[in-house]
Amino acid sequence: MLEIANIRNNAEEVKGRLAVKNFKELNLVDEAIVIDAKRRSIQLVLDENLNKQNIIAKEIGELFKQGKKTEADARKQDSASLKEQSKELEAELAKNEEALKDILVRIPNTPHKSVPVGKTPEENEVVKQVGEIPALHAAAQPHWDLAKKYDLFDLELGVKLTGAGFPVYKGKGAKLQRALVAFFLDNAIDAGYLEVIPPHMVNADSAFGTGQLPDKEGQMYYIGLDQFYMIPTAEVPVTNMVRDEILDGLPKKFVAYSPCFRREAGSYGKDVRGLNRVHQFEKVEIVQIAHPDKSYEVLEEMVKHVEGLLQKLELPYRILRLCGGDMSFGSALTYDFEVYSAAQKRWLEVSSVSNFETFQSNRMKVRFRDELKKTRLVHTLNGSALALPRIVASLLENHQVEDGVNIPAALQPYTVYNKIV
RNA sequence: GGAAAGAUGCCAGAGUGGUUGAAUGGAACAGUCUCGAAAACUGUCUUAGUCGCAAGGCUAACGAGGGUUCGAAUCCCUCUCUUUCCGCCA
Structure with a gap:
């Protein structure tokens, strides 16, 4: 399995090497890059979301310590919708990660520079x-x-x-x-x-x-x-x-x-x-x-x-x-x-x-x-x-x-x- | 196959809902000291993803996967594995 970072940074070179192996589905390389970009953008939003949830949770803990129970309860409301979103994002992220892996395992290794071109x-x-x-x-x-x-x-x-x-x-x-x-x-x-x-x-x-x-x-x-x-x-x-x-x-x-x-x-x-x-x-x-x-x-x-x-x-x-x-x-x-x-x-x-x-x-x-x-x-x-x-x-x-x-x-x-x- | 106990960082081992990514000890690494070494002292010391030129930030992971909760290593469920005892057996 090729490293995604390598594919991302050297897409054209990777495709060129794969051609030496007579690999036909070079489009998989582009697909991997697209899904990878999507995956990262989802992760970004998800991480932000989780960060907010973590902050709220800490605040609630603090409020409870100070005995401000009503305020703590109010704060709990704020968490609900974030949690909902996070759940969806997590599912989407998992879907993308799986899709990415499905593509990556179908791409062969890139041959070394010394590998002769040939089919048979x-x-x-x-x-x-x-x-x-x-x-x-x-x-x-x-x-x-x-x-x-x-x-x-x-x-x-x-x-x-x-x-x-x-x-x-x-x-x-x-x-x-x-x-x-x-x-x-x-x-x-x-x-x-x-x-x-x-x-x-x-x-x-x-x-x-x-x-x-x-x-x-x-x-x-x-x-x-x-x-x-x-x-x-x-x-x-x-x-x-x-x-x-x-x-x-x-x-x-x-x-x-x-x-x-x-x-x-x-x-x-x-x-x-x-x-x-x-x-x-x-x-x-x-x-x-x-x-x-x-x-x-x-x-x-x-x-x-x-x-x-x-x-x-x-x-x-x-x-x-x-x-x-x-x-x-x-x-x-x-x-x-x-x-x-x-x-x-x-x-x-x-x-x-x-x-x-x-x-x-x-x-x-x-x-x-x-x-x-x-x-x-x-x-x-x-x-x-x-x-x-x-x-x-x-x-x-x-x-x-x-x-x-x-x-x-x-x-x-x-x-x-x-x-x- | 039956029964019981357990699974936490490189290792040992705390931790039973709120600065615990994780005490403490050991190992390892760097430094101080030394002619050198040991000892002592100081510091460093998980991994992965992501953002960033960088400094650094954020997220996740305490066997695996789900669930409860504002919040879980800590509670619940399922699975896997390990150890011990019994049975069977090369």
Whole structure:
């Protein structure tokens, strides 16, 4: 949610930035300004009214003390009409505040200056590409076939238990999940992140804070009986840990492992083969709560961290700076990481690292005190480090040899086995 | 699931209708003192909205939402949460 003061003071610039995101409803910006002006004018009159009421109340108190009961009673009359007016004004103010918020939540975050213009994923900017694309042997297979061959995970069994997109990992496949989670967590802890294990369901306030609500209900599983949402990412509970707080000691660095639940309504076809797209998956997420003047340095640091992981896993990867049209609603700048999956011969997104600037902190009221002891909104950032299924897909496909799948050296202390046979 | 108690500022903790945005203590910050530190003393010390160039003013908030009243942290109603006890249970 953009800050209304920013919209008010820089309307044209805001609109210009939103255009980069291909946001069509620029009229919402003007509407917000109109309603905001109305809201303030109402507040002005209301405050004056309440002030008068307060003065009268004090006078009556004084008169009672002096025993002037008749005069006090007379004074009470004066309050009646003011009170009536105040009630109406209050109702009107509340209506305007609500209307303003309804508009503000529909306006996406303004993209950073470095965000390339573009509408489709093809227009994302490839920042860099690292690592050799492996040349596989003639009988190389995609990961879903390898999974069958070595009995690593079973999607059909998941269908029986739950439905499509809920894999059952088995044997070395299951161990590989645990190994990757531990490997990712340890790397983040070494980089100064505090490990947390968050709840896997959140309430509506939390879902609103990070921007899942309103409008994106359809992407989350919902427990109606208790009004809980299954988390689509640990970003939601972890970022909300600082909701409504005034922090010191920035940046705050958190890392969390959690399962992630995504309905992925409407996606099907070749893209969802194997582990390419599932409804439940494991992910290690890094989150930073940063000083607004430092947040882009923090973003670079997070990008470096993710890169380090991919290098240790010996996977070819590339980093994309997302264009305006491909960015998420709340992000100001996003880097996507893709690994090459050699048997499928395609790039798979395994991480998304974003700076939300004050988009989330304004919703969550997360602040810190600046040098002048004034409260200011923090910047929030998060990134996958990393999401497991596609890492597993790429790991299996890229590291396969004729008689098995090799495990990268960095991961061997965690898997204990060094080859899947 | 049943019963009871409670929810006040960074923390502890007063306050049961009229200068209480909130006593007191602690913490924190600044200053005096000191070679430095401690102690002592002095001061500062909630947040948000709004008006103002500023100084500063006004309004709101004592778990949340309603109500009574000229006036509520204080009275009434609803809800939420916490703690303790009982039951159930990993």
